[in-house]
Each structure stands twice: as structure tokens, then as C-alpha cells.
Amino acid sequence: MDHHSTSKTPVTLLGLGDMGTALARAYLAAGHPLTVWNRTPGKAEALVREGARTADTAAGAVSVATGPVLLCLLDDASVDEVLAGAELNGKDLVNLTTGTPARARERARRSGERGARLLDGGIMAVPPMIGRPETGGYVFYSGDRELFERHREMLEVPAGAMFVGGDPGHAALYDVALLSAMTGMFAGIAHAFALVNEEKDLDRPRFARLLTDWLGAMAGSGLGMAAQLESGDYTEGVVSNLAMMTAGNRTLLDTAADQSVDPRLLTPYMELMRQRVAQGHGDEGLAGTVGLLGTG
Known part of the structure; x- marks a missing residue:
């Protein structure tokens, strides 16, 4: 640690997986x-x-903490287990473990009952991005706004810090929503490579560059969908409507069959599109499929 360390906020970190270790080194x-x-x-x-101190137990680490206690563990159950045996009164907790919005809200409530304040976080970065602001990584935070502002400088050390609301569950919700979109994108990428994978003379690196450029160009459509969901007019600014896209899906499926590729990564969403058209909304864009996913 450098000679200025005594003026910096002390940090206690529970969990030293790949992400926890990256956080530790950044601090x-x-x-x-x-x-x-x-x-x-x-x-x-x-x-x-490298200069860190260790604690024999999680409860011991929390008990001597004079600054924020960060948790970067495997899952919600691990966080609950670690906090169960700790004295939390007067402590500031920052949970950076990927979890669900419901569990984040419940944890904030129970932490408050035990005299602690809690910020829940969602890390939008992988370990090599931590401590490297030029990579663009950031962390969502939600819950106690005053707690966020008090420790903002410390929170911004490993990655950018973005407060997304007083509802303790919103950081997890943002996190999981973005990760879900990423998973869907990966499914499309896997399907695309499956289509071309058996072609002997195909230049895969060139194809990959075309694929990533195309996905980047199409990513902006999320802004249009948000505008449609906000206004309630799902035909606003539509360039390719559902009726046309649903008709075009037949070509995607026929090509998959010709290439001996299982279309299972595509067909669930194609079915939603078909269902929305059958309901008489063929002139819309994709925003109408969002409501079909609701279970309430």
C-alpha cells in the first residue's frame, strides 16, 4: 500500500473468487x-x-470493520449464510454478489432490522476490467442513496458507480436484465456459427467481424423499442413490421434445416412473433412481444 493509505477509507471484503480478488487488488x-x-x-x-490483512472468520471481519463491508460471494444463499453469524449493528454493507431483486429487497429489510445499512450492487464487468476505467466497466447500485453518496469515491475505485434508485432490488434487476439480453445475443451468435460451421471454404474470422458489426448496428433498436413501450404505440417508427419478419422466419428455418442445424435457439421467439401477428398486430414492431412474456 502507498504512503497515502491511512487517509483512505478502510475496506473489508468478503469473498476472494476471481471477481473478489480483482476488487481486492484494485483497492x-x-x-x-x-x-x-x-x-x-x-x-x-x-x-x-501485497498488503492486505486477513480475518479468520467472516463474522470476525465484520466485527472489526470501520468502513464499508463488501460482499462478493457465490450467490444469495452464500451472502445470507455469511451475514447470519455477524454482528451488523452500525455497519455499512455493500453486496456485490449477483442475485435476484426479491432477495435484495428482503436482505435490505433484514439488515435494517439488525441496525445495518445496505447497498445492493450489480457488476457489469468481468474481472480483467476491474481497476481499469478505460475498459468501461461499471457497477449498478440501489438502496440507501445517502450511503451511496457517502462512499461514492470508494465505490468508484474498481469501476464506474451508477445509482439506479432507492428500491434495493433495482441494481439486481438492471444487472439480470442486461445479462439476460447478453444471453439471448450469445444464443443468436451460436446459431449463426452453427449455420456456417461445416462450410469448408468459409473464412470464419471474416464472418465473425461481419457478425459483430451487424449486431452492433442492430443494438440501437433497443432505443426504439423503449420509446414504443413508453408511448404505447408499437407501430411508431417501425421499419420492418412483425408480419414481414414472421414471413421471413420461414427462410431462416428452411436454411437451418438445409444446414442440418437445430433451430431451438430461435423458435421460441419466432413463436411469440407469430402469436402477436395472429392477434392482429402484424403492423407493429417487436415491442408487442414483450407483453406476451408476462406471467401476471
């Missing part, structure tokens, strides 16, 4: 006094050599 590099705990103690050895 050490920025000169924050750091205490770490991990279920497997050996993972802390390298960080100790």
Missing part, C-alpha cells in the same frame, strides 16, 4: 487499508503479501 492499488476473508484461506496469501 490495494488505490491505497485503501484492506481486510479480506475467504472460505478457503489460502486464496488470501498473495493479497497478504
Whole structure:
């Protein structure tokens, strides 16, 4: 740690997986006094050599914390288990574990009952992006706004910090929504490569560049969908309507059959499109399919 470390906010970090370790190194590099705990103690050895202190137990780490306690664990159940045996009164908790909005809200409520304040977070970055602002990584935060503002400088050390609302569940909701969109994109990429994979003379690197450029160009359609959902007019600004896209889906399916590719990654969404057209909304864009996904 550098000679300015005593003026920096002390940080306690629970969890030293790949992301937790990246967070730890970012705080050490920025000169924050750091205490770490991990279920497997050996993972802390390298960080100790770099200047971190270790705690024997999670409860012990929390009990001596004089600054925010960050949690970067496997899942919601791991967070609940770790906090169950800790004295939380007067503590500031920052949960950076990927979890559900409902569990985040419940955790904020229970933390408050135990005298603690909680920010829930969703990390939109992979470990190599942590501590490197030029990569564009950031973290969603929601819950106690005053707590966010008090520790903003510390929160911005590993990645950009974006407050998304006083509802403790909103950071997790934003996080999971974006990850869900990413998963759908990966499904499309996998299908695209499956179509071309058996072609002997096809230049895969060139195809990959074309694919990523095309996806980047199409990503802006999310802004138009948001505008339609906001206005309630699903025909606003439509260039390719559902009727046309649904008719075109036949070509996508026929090509998959010709290439001996299973279309299972595409057919569920195609069925939603077909259903919306059957309801008499063929002149709309894709925004109308959003309502078909609701289960309420």
C-alpha cells in the first residue's frame, strides 16, 4: 500500500473468487487499508503479501470493520449464510454478489432490522476490467442513496458507480436484465456459427467481424423499442413490421434445416412473433412481444 493509505477509507471484503480478488487488488492499488476473508484461506496469501490483512472468520471481519463491508460471494444463499453469524449493528454493507431483486429487497429489510445499512450492487464487468476505467466497466447500485453518496469515491475505485434508485432490488434487476439480453445475443451468435460451421471454404474470422458489426448496428433498436413501450404505440417508427419478419422466419428455418442445424435457439421467439401477428398486430414492431412474456 502507498504512503497515502491511512487517509483512505478502510475496506473489508468478503469473498476472494476471481471477481473478489480483482476488487481486492484494485483497492490495494488505490491505497485503501484492506481486510479480506475467504472460505478457503489460502486464496488470501498473495493479497497478504501485497498488503492486505486477513480475518479468520467472516463474522470476525465484520466485527472489526470501520468502513464499508463488501460482499462478493457465490450467490444469495452464500451472502445470507455469511451475514447470519455477524454482528451488523452500525455497519455499512455493500453486496456485490449477483442475485435476484426479491432477495435484495428482503436482505435490505433484514439488515435494517439488525441496525445495518445496505447497498445492493450489480457488476457489469468481468474481472480483467476491474481497476481499469478505460475498459468501461461499471457497477449498478440501489438502496440507501445517502450511503451511496457517502462512499461514492470508494465505490468508484474498481469501476464506474451508477445509482439506479432507492428500491434495493433495482441494481439486481438492471444487472439480470442486461445479462439476460447478453444471453439471448450469445444464443443468436451460436446459431449463426452453427449455420456456417461445416462450410469448408468459409473464412470464419471474416464472418465473425461481419457478425459483430451487424449486431452492433442492430443494438440501437433497443432505443426504439423503449420509446414504443413508453408511448404505447408499437407501430411508431417501425421499419420492418412483425408480419414481414414472421414471413421471413420461414427462410431462416428452411436454411437451418438445409444446414442440418437445430433451430431451438430461435423458435421460441419466432413463436411469440407469430402469436402477436395472429392477434392482429402484424403492423407493429417487436415491442408487442414483450407483453406476451408476462406471467401476471
